[in-house]
Amino acid sequence: MGTSGFSSSTRGIPEVAEVPRHIAIIMDGNGRWARKRFMPRIAGHTRGVESVRETIRACMDRGVEYLTLFAFSSENWRRPADEVSFLMQLFIKSLRKEANRLHQNGIRLRVVGDLERFEPKLIAAIREAESLTAANTRFTLTIAANYGGRWDIMNAVKRLLQRHPDRAGDFNEDDLAAELSMSYAPEPDLFIRTGGEQRISNFLLWQLAYTELYFTDTLWPDFDAAELAKAIASYQGRERRFGRTSEQLKSKPEAAAPLTDPGTHA
Numbered sequence: 654m655g656t657s658g659f660s661s662s663t664r665g666i667p668e669v670a671e672v673p674r675h676i677a678i679i680m681d682g683n684g685r686w687a688r689k690r691f692m693p694r695i696a697g698h699t700r701g702v703e704s705v706r707e708t709i710r711a712c713m714d715r716g717v718e719y720l721t722l723f724a725f726s727s728e729n730w731r732r733p734a735d736e737v738s739f740l741m742q743l744f745i746k747s748l749r750k751e752a753n754r755l756h757q758n759g760i761r762l763r764v765v766g767d768l769e770r771f772e773p774k775l776i777a778a779i780r781e782a783e784s785l786t787a788a789n790t791r792f793t794l795t796i797a798a799n800y801g802g803r804w805d806i807m808n809a810v811k812r813l814l815q816r817h818p819d820r821a822g823d824f825n826e827d828d829l830a831a832e833l834s835m836s837y838a839p840e841p842d843l844f845i846r847t848g849g850e851q852r853i854s855n856f857l858l859w860q861l862a863y864t865e866l867y868f869t870d871t872l873w874p875d876f877d878a879a880e881l882a883k884a885i886a887s888y889q890g891r892e893r894r895f896g897r898t899s900e901q902l903k904s905k906p907e908a909a910a911p912l913t914d915p916g917t918h919a
């Protein structure tokens with residue numbers, strides 16, 4: 654167990670449940686969905702919000718506890734200014750429209766990423782929705798906005814050094830994990846990327862160490878409960894070994910590796 658209260662996939666062996674406890678998704682393919690219909694790319698983003706709603710509902714129905722959605726990467730600022738500005742407006746509009754509904758459904762909302770670059774009214778909408786839903790425990794929805802995996806790790810290192818100037822760099826993985834922006838959640842069990850691309854695009858670099866990866870050609874606006882079911886079914890067919898052999902997994906539980914892994918250095 655790390656200081657975050659969740660067991661790390663490298664420092665120990667996390668418990669594996671039938672249904673993934675935490676799903677992280679790169680919602681890709683909005684632009685292509687729209688272009689296929691001779692519509693502007695932004696129409697795909699608007700339609701993508703529907704898929705977000707449906708995916709949250711489907712995850713809750715399936716007993717998933719944490720859902721993390723990549724909404725805007727630190728590299729997405731490189732897009733045309735009008736698309737970036739449309740995405741920001743859509744984000745504000747959706748937050749304002751959905752915050753109460755999230756709250757009524759027992760959902761805690763967290764937004765991770767470097768918010769400093771956002772307009773003050775967007776930051777205010779984020780903080781408001783986060784504090785409204787802070788005490789909810791049924792489900793945790795995390796939106797990664799202006800998020801980058803490298804930014805997150807760099808930030809964590811800086812915080813560690815500031816917090817413990819006395820330790821002369823004597824830290825272990827758990828210390829660093831506790832400073833990451835998603836230290837309140839277990840590492841994702843299942844990663845989904847829609848839109849056909851097979852890459853991580855600077856999403857949760859640290860946390861995906863032992864996550865099961867699932868890629869689908871389905872474009873994000875077409876993603877729904879049935880598509881989620883397919884991803885979970887694929888997950889359920891995987892053998893999560895965390896470095897062990899298949900034989901070890903099939904043998905009696907007492908023969909399995911101990912929870913505190915003597916082979917892992919601090």
Ligand code: IPE
Pocket residue numbers: 680681682683684685686724725726729740848
């Ligand atoms: C994902 O869809 C949404 C964001 C990155 C905000 P894209 O906009 O990347 O859609 P494609 O990949 O161009 O089809």
Ligand code: IPE
Pocket residue numbers: 679680681682723724725726729850852854
């Ligand atoms: C990744 O999608 C980021 C989000 C979905 C928010 P992109 O469409 O920006 O990814 P790349 O640039 O093609 O890898």
Ligand code: MG
Pocket residue numbers: 681682683848
């Ligand atoms: Mg894309």
